[in-house]
Amino acid sequence: MSTLITSTQLTARLIEATAATIDAHADLLTGLDQAIGDGDHGLNMKRGFSAIREAAEELAALAPAEALVKAGLILVSKVGGASGPLYGSLLMAMGKSGAARTPDRATVATMFADGVAAVKKRGKAQAGEKTMLEVLVPVLAALSDGVDNDMPLATLLDRIRKAARGGLEASRPLLATKGRASFLGDRSIGHLDPGAQSSCLLVDAICNVIEKDVTQ
Amino acid sequence: MNNNVAIVIVSHSIDVAKGTADMVRQMVGDEVRIAWCGGNPDGGLGTSMPDIKRCIETVYGPRGVAVLVDLGGAETNSEIAIELLPGQWQQNVVICNAPIVEGAVMAATEAAGGSDLAKVRATAEELSP
Numbered sequence: 001m002s003t004l005i006t007s008t009q010l011t012a013r014l015i016e017a018t019a020a021t022i023d024a025h026a027d028l029l030t031g032l033d034q035a036i037g038d039g040d041h042g043l044n045m046k047r048g049f050s051a052i053r054e055a056a057e058e059l060a061a062l063a064p065a066e067a068l069v070k071a072g073l074i075l076v077s078k079v080g081g082a083s084g085p086l087y088g089s090l091l092m093a094m095g096k097s098g099a100a101r102t103p104d105r106a107t108v109a110t111m112f113a114d115g116v117a118a119v120k121k122r123g124k125a126q127a128g129e130k131t132m133l134e135v136l137v138p139v140l141a142a143l144s145d146g147v148d149n150d151m152p153l154a155t156l157l158d159r160i161r162k163a164a165r166g167g168l169e170a171s172r173p174l175l176a177t178k179g180r181a182s183f184l185g186d187r188s189i190g191h192l193d194p195g196a197q198s199s200c201l202l203v204d205a206i207c208n209v210i211e212k213d214v215t216q
Numbered sequence: 217m218n219n220n221v222a223i224v225i226v227s228h229s230i231d232v233a234k235g236t237a238d239m240v241r242q243m244v245g246d247e248v249r250i251a252w253c254g255g256n257p258d259g260g261l262g263t264s265m266p267d268i269k270r271c272i273e274t275v276y277g278p279r280g281v282a283v284l285v286d287l288g289g290a291e292t293n294s295e296i297a298i299e300l301l302p303g304q305w306q307q308n309v310v311i312c313n314a315p316i317v318e319g320a321v322m323a324a325t326e327a328a329g330g331s332d333l334a335k336v337r338a339t340a341e342e343l344s345p
Binding site for chain 2: 038040043044047076077078079080081082083084085086088089122123179180
């Protein structure tokens with residue numbers, strides 16, 4: 001196997017791994033959101049990813065691009081908070097972008113770039129405003145750089161994980177100017193952003209699955 | 217059924233949504249079609265995209281629909297609900313950048329006078345800083 005998106009099995013494992021990490025860290029996400037938001041991020045993400053998990057069999061049977069669109073729609077329909085439309089837009093845009101392309105690494109990088117662009121558009125946000133983009137933007141840079149330079153898979157995954165963690169930590173000193181946290185003004189400084197944290201958890205979980213199940 | 221621009225109210229709280237709709241109804245009676253929704257799919261605080269879409273579909277007419285929202289997710293979920301409507305409807309549904317209660321009352325009052333969607337929206341948005 002030489003590509004990042006391939007089989008029904010891989011889709012099923014990615015669904016299980018992402019739902020499991022959200023489950024395991026729901027309290028952490030809620031805690032962070034209680035500090036600077038409305039305290040529902042853990043519960044909302046859990047509701048969304050549980051719904052994806054319930055549809056796992058159906059999703060895994062689809063082509064990966066279609067599965068992404070469908071999973072995005074599930075998030076948009078089930079989450080109930082701002083994270084639903086944002087993560088939903090990410091997945092739906094990735095799916096639409098990947099639909100007619102060869103499933104190789106360059107395609108994954110393009111899909112993710114289109115997904116991140118959709119998050120920016122939906123959230124009317126850029127990196128530096130203390131949102132999930134603090135993680136997604138550096139992850140995209142690491143992914144694109146790794147693909148452009150034809151890095152070995154292990155190195156690529158390692159860089160992506162580091163970019164995610166670095167981005168999460170970099171959200172701490174930022175002043176929130178988007179979302180509920182922006183109402184706090186200076187008091188948002190010094191807290192990790194809950195959306196950056198959930199993005200980091202998801203990136204980690206996805207990297208772990210790929211490292212374990214995709215060899216090259 | 218009247219021909220005026222319709223109003224959809226989307227709050228994180230079902231009580232706020234209903235209360236806002238009550239205030240609007242008191243102003244305009246049955247001259248304007250109103251739908252409202254609030255709460256996430258589990259009934260807690262939040263918004264539900266399928267509920268928002270249903271509300272818009274319930275009151276939709278050719279003069280259009282003005283949507284009033286409260287916080288972040290209410291707006292983004294409403295944007296997606298609009299994008300999932302039939303193509304020719306989409307340009308007839310707008311989200312007003314206005315405070316939800318005052319905006320809904322002002323928009324509905326304007327709509328009750330027979331104004332078009334752009335005017336209804338502008339009247340609601342005059343309330344924004």
